[in-house]
Amino acid sequence: MEVTKALQAGTLLGVPILVQNGENYGTLCALDDTSRSFTDEEMKLFSMMGKLLGYVIDVDIERYKTQTANVPLVPLGKGVVILPLTGSVNEKRAEAILERVLAYSTDESPDYMIIDVSGLIAREEAMTEKLLYVVNCLELVGTTAVIIGVRPDQALTLHASQMMSNEVIIKPSMTEALHSIGLKLDWR
Amino acid sequence: MSLYDGSYQELREAAVSVLHRLSDLLNINTVYIAERVKDNVKIAHVYNHERELVEAGYQTSYEASY
Numbered sequence: 727m728e729v730t731k732a733l734q735a736g737t738l739l740g741v742p743i744l745v746q747n748g749e750n751y752g753t754l755c756a757l758d759d760t761s762r763s764f765t766d767e768e769m770k771l772f773s774m775m776g777k778l779l780g781y782v783i784d785v786d787i788e789r790y791k792t793q794t795a796n797v798p799l800v801p802l803g804k805g806v807v808i809l810p811l812t813g814s815v816n817e818k819r820a821e822a823i824l825e826r827v828l829a830y831s832t833d834e835s836p837d838y839m840i841i842d843v844s845g846l847i848a849r850e851e852a853m854t855e856k857l858l859y860v861v862n863c864l865e866l867v868g869t870t871a872v873i874i875g876v877r878p879d880q881a882l883t884l885h886a887s888q889m890m891s892n893e894v895i896i897k898p899s900m901t902e903a904l905h906s907i908g909l910k911l912d913w914r
Numbered sequence: 915m916s917l918y919d920g921s922y923q924e925l926r927e928a929a930v931s932v933l934h935r936l937s938d939l940l941n942i943n944t945v946y947i948a949e950r951v952k953d954n955v956k957i958a959h960v961y962n963h964e965r966e967l968v969e970a971g972y973q974t975s976y977e978a979s980y
Contacts, residue, residue, distance in 0.1 A: 739942075754946075762942075
């Protein structure tokens with residue numbers, strides 16, 4: 727390394743940092759401007775730290791994946807699409823959801839989007855606001871949102887944020903949501 | 915790296931203490947994490963104990979890094 731050249735009689739110890747399927751993220755390095763040697767134990771510790779840092783980066787990558795890639799849109803046909811939201815929604819994921827949902831809505835122009843919120847993690851009050859934002863944006867591109875699966879704790883936040891007074895369609899179940907938009911589940 | 919181009923939040927937090935601790939334990943001045951970005955190597959995180967041998971953000975081509 728250019729740095730090491732300048733150091734002349736220096737020391738450089740490096741281990742690769744590997745992530746996921748063995749892809750190389752980079753290197754963990756130790757550097758000094760004096761010459762020295764390392765014991766086996768020291769080198770083992772160093773290489774273990776490199777491995778551990780790889781796992782830490784894995785966590786970052788996985789989190790990114792779940793936040794951005796996890797926007798399942800299930801087309802039901804006849805201009806109806808279902809969006810089952812699960813897990814937790816932070817700022818980044820809300821952004822990803824909004825982007826994906828709006829892109830879909832513009833491309834496919836469904837009349838209705840049924841958003842199932844029952845899988846969301848309880849007590850995330852900020853989520854309600856984001857949900858309302860998504861609903862409003864959908865309205866602008868011509869898709870009516872129907873929210874289903876509101877749990878008691880979510881109902882409280884929805885009410886607190888005055889969502890009830892808005893023109894948001896909320897239904898207790900999928901059956902009723904479908905019924906309200908003119909589709910009927912017919913079991914035989 | 916192609917997998918992910920966002921911010922490594924967990925790594926950032928872990929790096930601060932891990933690099934510092936390694937420098938202490940191995941009694942070595944500088945410990946750093948170099949990230950491969952396409953054909954370049956970038957110093958993503960660094961801990962310099964006494965002398966600043968490596969600067970965070972320093973970037974060089976992959977070939978020149980060895």
